[in-house]
Amino acid sequence: MSKVYFTDMRTKPGRNLLDKLETLIKKAGIEQIDFKDKFTAIKIHFGEPGNLAYIRANYAAKLAKFLLAKQAKPFLTDSNTLYQGRRSNAIDHIESAFENGFNPVAVPCPVIIADGLKAIDYKEIPIDLKYCKTAKIGAAIAEADVIISMNHFKGHEQAGFGGVLKNLGMGSASRPGKLELHSSSKPIIETAECTSCGQCVKNCASDAIHLNADKKAEIDYEKCVGCGQCVAVCQFEAAQPVWDNSADIMNYKIAEYTVAVLKDKPNFHINFIMDVSPNCDCWNCNDTAIVPNIGIAASFDPVALDKACADMVTQAAANLNTVLNVHKHGELQDVDKFKMIHPNTDWKAGLKYAEEIGLGTVDYELVKV
Numbered sequence: 274m275s276k277v278y279f280t281d282m283r284t285k286p287g288r289n290l291l292d293k294l295e296t297l298i299k300k301a302g303i304e305q306i307d308f309k310d311k312f313t314a315i316k317i318h319f320g321e322p323g324n325l326a327y328i329r330a331n332y333a334a335k336l337a338k339f340l341l342a343k344q345a346k347p348f349l350t351d352s353n354t355l356y357q358g359r360r361s362n363a364i365d366h367i368e369s370a371f372e373n374g375f376n377p378v379a380v381p382c383p384v385i386i387a388d389g390l391k392a393i394d395y396k397e398i399p400i401d402l403k404y405c406k407t408a409k410i411g412a413a414i415a416e417a418d419v420i421i422s423m424n425h426f427k428g429h430e431q432a433g434f435g436g437v438l439k440n441l442g443m444g445s446a447s448r449p450g451k452l453e454l455h456s457s458s459k460p461i462i463e464t465a466e467c468t469s470c471g472q473c474v475k476n477c478a479s480d481a482i483h484l485n486a487d488k489k490a491e492i493d494y495e496k497c498v499g500c501g502q503c504v505a506v507c508q509f510e511a512a513q514p515v516w517d518n519s520a521d522i523m524n525y526k527i528a529e530y531t532v533a534v535l536k537d538k539p540n541f542h543i544n545f546i547m548d549v550s551p552n553c554d555c556w557n558c559n560d561t562a563i564v565p566n567i568g569i570a571a572s573f574d575p576v577a578l579d580k581a582c583a584d585m586v587t588q589a590a591a592n593l594n595t596v597l598n599v600h601k602h603g604e605l606q607d608v609d610k611f612k613m614i615h616p617n618t619d620w621k622a623g624l625k626y627a628e629e630i631g632l633g634t635v636d637y638e639l640v641k642v
């Protein structure tokens with residue numbers, strides 16, 4: 274049974290939430306890690322601009338200061354997105370992070386986009402598991418000495434909820450890795466949507482895409498390496514991934530990628546169960562939180578931590594005026610709200626598989642701090 278440490282949202286003068294975060298991570302044993310001179314990746318989601326549910330930069334600053342005091346070399350990091358948006362290349366991604374408060378004024382460590390300028394700077398880490406033989410992990414995360422995950426715990430339309438595993442497994446993957454997690458095939462072109470703009474042709478590093486006689490993009494699958502770059506640059510939703518994995522298989526692959534991220538590295542995980550929005554922070558909006566803010570939880574065990582947080586959301590009464598519609602369904606205490614919102618997902622199967630491949634255990638002891 275793993276220990277999951279938890280602190281609630283109550284504060285008093287001289288003991289604010291930032292103080293409580295530091296107390297929590299110390300009680301959970303973070304100081305057992307030798308940080309001296311270690312490149313320490315703080316894996317976080319900076320939030321798509323317009324979304325306001327992501328973790329506040331103040332918490333990242335507190336953690337960075339703590340790590341600097343331990344003589345670590347911390348950096349905030351995330352990998353670029355698969356789809357087109359304001360985090361799909363390193364320049365836009367850093368600008369978005371700064372805009373959302375993760376800037377040098379607020380946080381005393383650099384922002385490094387893990388998979389580089391165009392999301393194809395990755396290390397292939399052998400894992401030899403059922404769905405993925407290797408994992409394509411953003412280079413800065415793959416090369417880090419220590420991994421600390423700061424995870425906004427909330428709903429997710431494909432995974433059920435997003436916690437440690439989603440942030441690390443999907444969030445650390447380079448674009449080709451994300452394509453592998455979402456799909457087992459290379460992208461396709463929806464020719465009806467193609468405007469012949471040629472952006473995909475210019476940006477394909479493998480020279481695998483051209484405009485055909487009808488002036489529509491066409492992929493040469495002999496040359497295509499499945500990097501997903503055409504998907505990211507296409508402004509017209511013409512270059513598309515083939516979303517052919519079931520939600521369960523995606524969760525299994527996310528667990529396998531998490532194995533790759535944490536392989537042979539000291540690691541520690543913190544979930545912020547606040548602003549528990551129904552969907553991912555990749556959206557440029559956040560719908561009303563489904564439950565009141567619950568607190569912060571930390572553990573060395575990513576599986577136990579996610580399970581404990583999912584249980585806390587299950588046990589909580591639902592907020593008024595949310596997608597859950599308490600006027601119709603009642604307070605929904607002890608109801609799996611993530612399953613209600615995303616009925617085609619099964620987070621329990623994902624955690625069970627994570628346990629089977631040795632990432633941790635769903636059995637936990639909750640220690641209140």
Ligand code: SF4
Nearest residue numbers: 467468470471473507
């Ligand atoms: S970027 Fe999109 S719209 Fe432009 S040519 Fe390529 S597929 Fe067509």
Ligand code: SF4
Nearest residue numbers: 477497498500501503
């Ligand atoms: S996925 Fe294939 S066609 Fe698209 S940019 Fe990458 S290599 Fe080129």
